[in-house]
Amino acid sequence: MRWLSAIISQTHRSLHSSRKLFSTPRPSFLLVRVMAPTPVDAAEDTLRKDLAHKQSTIQAQADTVRGLKASGASKPDIDAAIRALNALKLEKASIETQLQAAVSGGSANRDSFRQALVNTLERRLFYIPSFKIYGGVAGLYDYGPPGCAIKSNVLGFWRQHFVLEENMLEVDCPSVTPEIVLKASGHVEKFTDLMVKDEKTGTCYRADHLLKDYCKEKLEKDLTITAEKAAELKHVMAVLDDLSAAELGAKIKEYGITAPDTKNSLSDPYPFNLMFQTSIGPSGVLPGYMRPETAQGIFVNFKELYYYNGNKLPFAAAQIGQAFRNEISPRQGLLRVREFTLAEIEHFVDPEDKSHPKFSDVGNLEFLMFPREEQMTGQSAKLFQIGEAVSKGIVNNETLGYFIGRVYLFLTRLGIDKERLRFRQHLSNEMAHYAADCWDAEIECSYGWIECVGIADRSAYDLRAHSEKSDVSLVAREKYPEPREVEKLVIAPVKKELGMAFKGNQKMVTEALEAMDEETALEMKNDLESKGEVEFHVCTLGKTVTIKKNMVSISKERRKEHQRVFTPSVIEPSFGIGRIIYCLFEHAFYTRPSKAGDEQLNVFRFPPLVAPIKCTVFPLVQSQQYEEVAKFISKSLTAAGISHKIDITGTSIGKRYARTDELGVPFAITVDSTSSVTIRERDSKDQIRVDVEKVASLVKEVTDGRINWQDDVLKIYPLHSSGSAED
């Protein structure tokens, strides 16, 4: 019998799928389709069968026509057969059109919506492809002034909503990270994507992307494939993430997939590590990486933070910062980038008590959830009360549920449409073996349902991994009210005997013996007692040694314990800030006709909290008096910390409104007298009249979220002129 030392029993076997948050949006909706076809799929299936049937009918009719001609049939007979053939061809064309529509869905609409949005975002500098004057670099973007302001507002609100409200311990760690930290976390070994190379040019591609593109193109463009073939292609797309390098390579060969640009043949797939590598210090001997997530900076500080918190659980630490992923071939614009801002929370909790004192604050919230069960049985996301989801055991525990509720509040207050937001539970094959439960906040946009926040109960995995690698104990303690008697396994290697038997290797054998888990140790005890010796595999030596009875004593002892020592569980809500912002752009964007009705004007309906600029100030007409009032208001807005734009250029009011609507500015202040001014709200176009002295404090109250336009402002300041007046 072979014995495995416990040292490597804690492998990182599921890291690829657990830690790839923001790396690959798992195509789970496809999985669902394959397992239980949705109505759309059923229709598509029928159409493919109809098409195949029609094709063979046409073939038969064509044969009939040919036969009639060959047999010298009468012209009217032949003509009738040809008419029937043509009718069949028309029917086939109609089926093709329906099938085309079924497989491409609303993709044309989505594409044109996205194009209009992206045009606006780039033209108004919400973002800019980085280093544009040098041709840009794929996967790197700058936030221009309005984008940068939105990001700053989102992060400010995140700090208020999470760090301040929950009294979290915020830390700020460097991005440059030495290799040992990322070896412990598993990233050095496992944080990879499978890559293939063009065998002639060396151009690199993601293997799964090429296979997916092939399947998608085939499904959408080739109407001749059979329903069976279509099902196969869909199945491949569904299991894409689970394919090994060999399986991916085999499929690429089977389908004859070549390099997209050159049609050259492709190499076999091999893993490419997604971290940007560098070297710390001048000697070149200390390898480092740009961190792929911010979480590790918190884990390595657990001991300090636990002490800072008065050695008490639970507590949460938080970090906002840059993370880096050297994507093989970035696509999907702002959703898949090589450098991005993460905001991460690590909530440390006693694994035996995951209740949350503030759970009742969110318990009644109701929103779209998509539990494992619903996914496996082909249903869609449903409205759940989070309190109910926890009490029914759909969500593993209160703390996880509390964070799901808080994330819902966070996203919807930013302006994410609650109809296009769902919490999707990971299927068991998506989760790491150590994870207790995982939910993703997914937001629907033109690219589909996008994972924007991951909320995972990662149990004790991360702290254990760093504890093992660093030899620093990362545990919490709970004092018992009075000492308890417990039974404990005691493994006592006999160093003298081990030393004589294994010489220089004694230390490693000793450590391996001491690291055995209880089950292994008891099994060894039995074997030693019955056989006198056992074979024992020592990982650190890479070989198996023979352990004799006199080399180790294994026993169970009763002793008094004064405290419980345990590794805390960690619940990790992790926010992809750039993805949230992009989805926010999509949910906020709409167009409406201009006053003259001759063009469509762009508007972003950002809530005041998020809006990059809170208001504009302009005089109705160019006049020194009005200009002075405008400057007075501008000064008082600045003093109140409200970002705004003052425009005294004398452009027409209509044009100025259009310009600021397109930046999502919620309020426009027009100076049309020296004592009071009008304030126009962006979406309703409603206007109210407010005293010059009160403007700044009113705008501040609304943008701070203390009051809102519809329910509060319009009650205090009656409508001066409504939106319809402007039209």
Place this chain on the structure above:
Amino acid sequence: MRWLSAIISQTHRSLHSSRKLFSTPRPSFLLVRVMAPTPVDAAEDTLRKDLAHKQSTIQAQADTVRGLKASGASKPDIDAAIRALNALKLEKASIETQLQAAVSGGSANRDSFRQALVNTLERRLFYIPSFKIYGGVAGLYDYGPPGCAIKSNVLGFWRQHFVLEENMLEVDCPSVTPEIVLKASGHVEKFTDLMVKDEKTGTCYRADHLLKDYCKEKLEKDLTITAEKAAELKHVMAVLDDLSAAELGAKIKEYGITAPDTKNSLSDPYPFNLMFQTSIGPSGVLPGYMRPETAQGIFVNFKELYYYNGNKLPFAAAQIGQAFRNEISPRQGLLRVREFTLAEIEHFVDPEDKSHPKFSDVGNLEFLMFPREEQMTGQSAKLFQIGEAVSKGIVNNETLGYFIGRVYLFLTRLGIDKERLRFRQHLSNEMAHYAADCWDAEIECSYGWIECVGIADRSAYDLRAHSEKSDVSLVAREKYPEPREVEKLVIAPVKKELGMAFKGNQKMVTEALEAMDEETALEMKNDLESKGEVEFHVCTLGKTVTIKKNMVSISKERRKEHQRVFTPSVIEPSFGIGRIIYCLFEHAFYTRPSKAGDEQLNVFRFPPLVAPIKCTVFPLVQSQQYEEVAKFISKSLTAAGISHKIDITGTSIGKRYARTDELGVPFAITVDSTSSVTIRERDSKDQIRVDVEKVASLVKEVTDGRINWQDDVLKIYPLHSSGSAED
């Protein structure tokens, strides 16, 4: 005659000194000392001379004693001579003590102050050496909870004070930067420090550090060196930054300096690039670096930002972000790190009009300035009104002066002591050739005067560099009210002739000709007319070619121009946020005796704006009623966005005050009734009594800076008990 093509005329020759902001604090104060000894130096000089004189007197007296003994003189005579010798030895010892004190200055005091500060900072997690459980990495630090909160407050105030008040365009660019951008800026070639290696172990050191350490140690510890030798060592320290690799190497050899740890011999100094290198994408063909500053992200976006600003000058862009420097051997704790946060402003302005519309807002500010003149003549920093400094031409222009004033306000409002803040002008040898004027905000701390903000007028250098490298024109335009007639140089290469003469090189010759500046071109015109041909050096070819008269036509033409096209100047205030925060720690830290007088308690006197936690809330005694009041106040503080700590553990009030004073919490709210509570101010220990409902809004007003404790709060709420009462 040799002609230089204009393409390389714009070399980056002074980049090392101009762009090394936050790399090496220039030892300018040493320069001053050498040029004009200060009183301290004069005393030291005298003492060294006295010591040498006393030593030779002792030598002579010892000879006398020996002579008396040899000549068999009487015992009383010999004894008298010995007594005289001993007296001289005592006098020498006294001079040595004085000299020791003179050279080491207050360094013992400074060291113990710093030790006390750093102990407190590390114990209370203001910062943590990064990856501590793995032994840490030199030059990398985490901000723990209070440090992180301070950083966030400083950046928030920076945004309010600069971005919002000045309507700047804030952008947010990635840290990963492709090589071409940093080639254009000169960093790939010039961003280096000189390094030496231990010839046996390969350990790396900064060459200038070793030489400086040697000189410093010699000056402080070796009292036998002559005044001349001391002057020489000081001179070496003063010119350290100007020494070439060869000169540094020669000095290291001359002084016999060896590796500090092993005493092995050292290699010759050679340049080491300080950027962290990496590779973008999977192919390995696109080299990249982690940016060493944020400024380049703004420069490459100039065209977009100018357009965003309505094609108008002046405007400023700003960026807050991480920057990276792979220091050879980081020291000085938080002052010299490998990853740090910069906040940079690039203010683009017409080079012909550097006035500033808001200059009068700061003109009357008076603070310590240290102009070039004062440094060269051995004077110290003096109080100047910034308005006067600009009008007298000490500061180059109004815009530069405006930013100096704004930086002064920014730093002092954060809590930097204005007596320990000075603006030091760069000496001409410190500035890049293209720079118009540079001033550093230097803050005095236990490490000396530290450069924390650089404010430089960099003229058109950066935009020109990127324009040349990218072939994208980065210019501004000013429309003339009416067209103007101007004389223009026209260089028209005759491509046919050049093609015949230079074949494949024609393009490079043509470009070099077109790129000539006016003076060079006119000289060529004259030479061609007089001699028929000239020698012309084409840099891109690396050789000199012969240009004949028929190959190029050079003429001056008059034409009408409708606009002026020019490259804007840029004025760049650049803030090292980590350095500012460290200096703030030093200026805010003090100790005071405990109530019992048995220990010294630590206090940080952070202004409310900066304080990591704004207030604490605790019940005077453990009681359910008081606890509920405390929770009510805590909720209202959270709603107002005020960070605070609630402590219901029942620790003694004195201990709780001590704990929070050490975190710099400005206000402590003690619940001692259900209707009103006391608020205690940290530094004065004064207490006032405030209604429970009014607590949150009062604290908010003070922390927002709208009112202050001494002038406003104490007038509204009379003193309930004063600081002396607590003692």
